[in-house]
Amino acid sequence: MKTRFTERFQLKYPIACAPMALIAGGVLAGAVSRAGGLGLIGGGYGDPEWIAQEHANAQGAPVGGGLITWMIEQNPSILDAALSHQPRAFMLSFGDPRPHAPKVKAAGAALICQVQRLHQLEQALEAGADVIVAQSSEAGGHGMANRATITFIPEVADILAQRAPDTLLLAAGGVADGRGLAAVLALGADGALVGSRLWASRESLAHEASKARSVHLTGEDTDRSIVFDVLREKHWPPGYTFRALKNTMTERWSGREDELLAVAEQERETYRAAMAAHDYTIGHSPVGQATGLIRDIPTAEEILERMDGQAADVLKRLGRPI
Numbered sequence: 001m002k003t004r005f006t007e008r009f010q011l012k013y014p015i016a017c018a019p020m021a022l023i024a025g026g027v028l029a030g031a032v033s034r035a036g037g038l039g040l041i042g043g044g045y046g047d048p049e050w051i052a053q054e055h056a057n058a059q060g061a062p063v064g065g066g067l068i069t070w071m072i073e074q075n076p077s078i079l080d081a082a083l084s085h086q087p088r089a090f091m092l093s094f095g096d097p098r099p100h101a102p103k104v105k106a107a108g109a110a111l112i113c114q115v116q117r118l119h120q121l122e123q124a125l126e127a128g129a130d131v132i133v134a135q136s137s138e139a140g141g142h143g144m145a146n147r148a149t150i151t152f153i154p155e156v157a158d159i160l161a162q163r164a165p166d167t168l169l170l171a172a173g174g175v176a177d178g179r180g181l182a183a184v185l186a187l188g189a190d191g192a193l194v195g196s197r198l199w200a201s202r203e204s205l206a207h208e209a210s211k212a213r214s215v216h217l218t219g220e221d222t223d224r225s226i227v228f229d230v231l232r233e234k235h236w237p238p239g240y241t242f243r244a245l246k247n248t249m250t251e252r253w254s255g256r257e258d259e260l261l262a263v264a265e266q267e268r269e270t271y272r273a274a275m276a277a278h279d280y281t282i283g284h285s286p287v288g289q290a291t292g293l294i295r296d297i298p299t300a301e302e303i304l305e306r307m308d309g310q311a312a313d314v315l316k317r318l319g320r321p322i
């Protein structure tokens, strides 16, 4: 399928791989880019050695990258390190992109800004974003609980059409098959940024036992909370929560994070031991509501092919008079 996104970035598919922290390494991002999507390496909290190794693992595929924006404020050198690998595009999420945009542009990378709320869209437009990713609450990993795809995407699309018509729009959150891709194109997006479905690919760095759990669950088996941030001692700004598969840890502590803080040391030990043993009934599996649509662990290329083919079929079918 052709969209403004495939044309601007010379892609075969209107799909970008989310820069999932420590999950979208060079092998996954490289596979997505080679297949004809846009692969983004998930630099996350910004370990320069990890980022360098993962760019090497992409083996020359035209990949981009991404970082958690509020971490750059704490340590500006991580942005320089990430940009030194000449990413073709760079995604800033979770914080004000304006102070960092000039560096991204000076490095020759397209600037992608992920937003969850309209005031963040304002900041992204002021930053001169080439691409806006509008992330809704279905999404896996960090995000916000406020907005759902069916109203958020067209609302953002309308604002862009009026204020920044050359800025592209990708939808993020719950797009895991061709129906979702066709839907977000219908809502006004130029493509989708896909996390969870590619998390459950062969090339992702998620552990096999974690991926295996997601295959059997439904969209009701995830939860948004700060339980795992407390356990991992990640100090996210207020408003952000983390969507992961429900397990004994979330069942016990979700909504009771203040009480968790009181016994955090003991629970952190249990959590760390579980992660070391790959026990995801206690450790976290950061998947979104798309888990209800994930039934196998194919290659990234197969995921892109299927998603695009099914979306084209859906759009053709809907285009026919009833």
Ligand SMILES: Cc1cc2nc3c(=O)[nH]c(=O)nc-3n(C[C@H](O)[C@H](O)[C@H](O)COP(=O)(O)O)c2cc1C
Binding pocket: 018, 019, 020, 021, 023, 042, 043, 044, 045, 066, 067, 068, 091, 092, 093, 094, 114, 135, 138, 139, 140, 141, 142, 172, 173, 174, 175, 193, 194, 195, 196, 197, 199, 286, 287, 288, 289, 290
């Ligand atoms: C495992 C995982 C890790 C993620 N890490 C990041 C990250 O480091 N930076 C970021 O901008 N977004 C991150 N995200 C969010 C994605 O960018 C994207 O918004 C989300 O995956 C889209 O929803 P979906 O998971 O339903 O496809 C992550 C998502 C997942 C599933």
